[in-house]
Structures are given as C-alpha cells and as structure tokens.
Amino acid sequence: MKRAKRIKKDEKVLRKFIKVYCENNHLKKGAEEYKDGYxxxxxxxxxxxxxxxxRCPLDPKPQCKHCKVHCYKPKMRQKIKEIxxxxxxxxxKHGRLDWVFHYFF
Ligand code: SF4
Ligand SMILES: [Zn+2]
Structure with a gap:
C-alpha cells in the first residue's frame, strides 16, 4: 500500500476505534463531550x-504493533492498546473485519 493511502486508512481506523471506545466507555457513562463526539x-x-x-519516520511504515521504534509515550501506548x-x-461483532485486520496496536 502506498504511504499516503496507508496513512489515510490508518487515520480512519484510529478515528473509528477511538470513537466507539469513547462512546461506550466514557460518554454513555456520563463523561462530557469535548469535541467532535469525543x-x-x-x-x-x-x-x-x-x-x-x-510524523512516522519509517517508510514503508510497518504496523505500529510490529514497530521497533515505538514512538508513543508508554502511557499513550497503553491507552491506545486498550482501545x-x-x-x-x-x-x-459488528462485521467490520476489514477494519479489524488493519488494527495496528
Ligand atoms: S510506532 Fe512505529 S510505526 Fe507507529 S507511528 Fe511510531 S514509529 Fe511509526
Ligand atoms: Zn473518551
């Protein structure tokens, strides 16, 4: 996959995955919406x-879970992994295997 295309897809997956996590674990439990549904x-x-x-320095960019650099701060990496x-x-469960195959932490 070309870098630009890959970044676009990663971006979409990040937005969707974080959103569904936030909706079910934070907003539905009373957390206040801050911006764009998060x-x-x-x-x-x-x-x-x-x-x-x-800003990923690697080209081709691997999936983050296979990356040796791990540019995330440990706390952020922990959070994103959980999400x-x-x-x-x-x-x-909702039939979006195409996104799940792409899931990268
Ligand atoms: S963890 Fe690795 S692959 Fe993922 S963005 Fe950082 S440097 Fe790039
Ligand atoms: Zn949240």
Whole structure:
C-alpha cells in the first residue's frame, strides 16, 4: 500500500476505534463531550496518535504493533492498546473485519 493511502486508512481506523471506545466507555457513562463526539481525554489521544502517524519516520511504515521504534509515550501506548483491543472486538461483532485486520496496536 502506498504511504499516503496507508496513512489515510490508518487515520480512519484510529478515528473509528477511538470513537466507539469513547462512546461506550466514557460518554454513555456520563463523561462530557469535548469535541467532535469525543471526551477530552480521547480527543487528546486521537490527536496524539494522528500526530505520531503523520510524523512516522519509517517508510514503508510497518504496523505500529510490529514497530521497533515505538514512538508513543508508554502511557499513550497503553491507552491506545486498550482501545484497539476493545474496539477490535466491537467491530468483529459488528462485521467490520476489514477494519479489524488493519488494527495496528
Ligand atoms: S510506532 Fe512505529 S510505526 Fe507507529 S507511528 Fe511510531 S514509529 Fe511509526
Ligand atoms: Zn473518551
């Protein structure tokens, strides 16, 4: 997959995965929406992840889970891993295997 195309797809998956996690674990449990359907914490995490993605020094970019560089701060990596796990299961149940195959943490 070409780099630009890959980044676009990663971006879409990040947005979807973080959103569904936030909806079910934060917003539905009373957290306040901060922006674009995310709570503050998830919105910040999304932006952090997007920034990492755009600035990824590797070309071709591997899936982050196979990456030796691991440019995420440990705390952020922990959060995104938890989100990917949760939303991966959610999307399997909802028939979006195409996204789940792409899931990268
Ligand atoms: S973890 Fe690795 S592959 Fe993922 S964005 Fe960072 S440097 Fe790139
Ligand atoms: Zn949230």
């Amino acid at each position: 709570c503050k914490e998830c919105y910040e995490l999304l932006n952090y992840a997007l920034e990492r993605l755009y 990917m796990r949760y939303s991966g299961i959610y999307f399997i």
